[in-house]
Amino acid sequence: xxxxxxxxxxxxxxxxxxxxxxxxxxxxxxxxxxxxxxxxxxxxxxxxxxxxxxxxxxxxxxxxxxxxxxxxxxxxxxxxxxxxxxxxxxxxxxxxxxxxxxxxxxxxxxxxxxxxxxxxxxxxxxxxxxxxxxxxxxx
Numbered sequence: 179x180x181x182x183x184x185x186x187x188x189x190x191x192x193x194x195x196x197x198x199x200x201x202x203x204x205x206x207x208x209x210x211x212x213x214x215x216x217x218x219x220x221x222x223x224x225x226x227x228x229x230x231x232x233x234x235x236x237x238x239x240x241x242x243x244x245x246x247x248x249x250x251x252x253x254x255x256x257x258x259x260x261x262x263x264x265x266x267x268x269x270x271x272x273x274x275x276x277x278x279x280x281x282x283x284x285x286x287x288x289x290x291x292x293x294x295x296x297x298x299x300x301x302x303x304x305x306x307x308x309x310x311x312x313x314x315x316x317x
Contacts, residue, residue: 200254214254222247
């Protein structure tokens with residue numbers, strides 16, 4: 179089990195990895211070896227994720243999500259397959275951690291009387307400054 183938070187752990191069998199050729203650094207190896215990792219994680223069908231976390235993870239996934247609800251992470255920063263595997267898994271764990279945090283509910287507030295008065299006084303001062311900039315009326 180891959181521990182994400184104290185309440186969430188992902189079963190490694192839920193993660194599917196495939197290796198593809200990477201672009202970027204690697205010299206001649208770039209043309210011969212498949213070092214880039216394509217990690218696939220089915221968010222909608224995952225029994226490891228609570229429903230609310232899965233919904234937030236789908237929203238966070240953005241363009242990395244397929245229509246079927248599969249999160250696809252491509253890692254090709256490093257020259258070795260193992261380093262790219264670690265990178266892809268770390269990115270998945272980080273996304274799930276962010277999705278696990280329940281957003282705070284914003285409670286609408288009203289401006290206080292004192293803040294309304296301060297705002298009015300500031301507007302009055304500003305309009306006075308602008309009034310002084312105008313040319314005097316022609317008689």
